[in-house]
Amino acid sequence: MNSREIINRGQNDLQRNKKLFQRLKKIHASHTDRIFREAHEDVFSNTNCLACANCCKTTSPIFREKDIERIASFLRMTPGDFSQKFLKTDEDHDKVLKETPCPFLGPDNVCAIYEVRPLACQNYPHTHRKNIMALAHLTLNNSLICPAVQEILKKVNEKISKWN
Numbered sequence: 702m703n704s705r706e707i708i709n710r711g712q713n714d715l716q717r718n719k720k721l722f723q724r725l726k727k728i729h730a731s732h733t734d735r736i737f738r739e740a741h742e743d744v745f746s747n748t749n750c751l752a753c754a755n756c757c758k759t760t761s762p763i764f765r766e767k768d769i770e771r772i773a774s775f776l777r778m779t780p781g782d783f784s785q786k787f788l789k790t791d792e793d794h795d796k797v798l799k800e801t802p803c804p805f806l807g808p809d810n811v812c813a814i815y816e817v818r819p820l821a822c823q824n825y826p827h828t829h830r831k832n833i834m835a836l837a838h839l840t841l842n843n844s845l846i847c848p849a850v851q852e853i854l855k856k857v858n859e860k861i862s863k864w865n
Contacts, residue, residue: 702848704755711845714854718844721858722837728861734831740856741829748849754810756846761798762821764788769796775817826850 702710725733764772766780773783789799798804805813812818826843827836828850843850 704759707755707848708845711851714844714851718841718854721854724861725834730832730834734833736857736860737833738829740853743856744849744852751810753848754806756825757806758802759846761801762819764796764819768819771817772814775814828853
């Protein structure tokens with residue numbers, strides 16, 4: 702599936718997924734977190750991110766100062782040089798990549814800085830984290846980028862639809 706197909710699929714499901722999050726507000730947070738964690742584990746047990754890498758091709762993670770220092774050291778650069786070469790400050794005042802696709806993404810979809818990648822990349826797509834409802838907006842945005850998030854939301858929707 703190419704980037705355009707992933708985005709189209711996500712946009713087609715967006716209203717359904719927004720309604721899903723509305724219904725999830727009525728469920729206890731710990732139960733919602735468990736449902737997401739189970740769906741996340743199920744989907745990622747059969748997902749090869751290297752086959753897609755759409756997240757790396759279309760968006761940028763947020764770079765914390767610790768990320769910048771760690772990656773700059775790995776690349777044998779100063780944090781200032783790293784920031785100047787690769788990063789910009791976005792409208793939310795976050796440090797993000799100047800351009801996409803990620804300059805560290807190889808043609809084989811392998812990350813050249815995988816061992817020291819930003820925390821945002823390590824946790825992507827964030828569907829396994831506690832208090833998932835606080836991440837509803839992020840999860841909806843990620844559903845436009847990541848086929849795994851699309852599958853996770855589909856599984857969550859199927860699970861709670863059985864209750865109604």
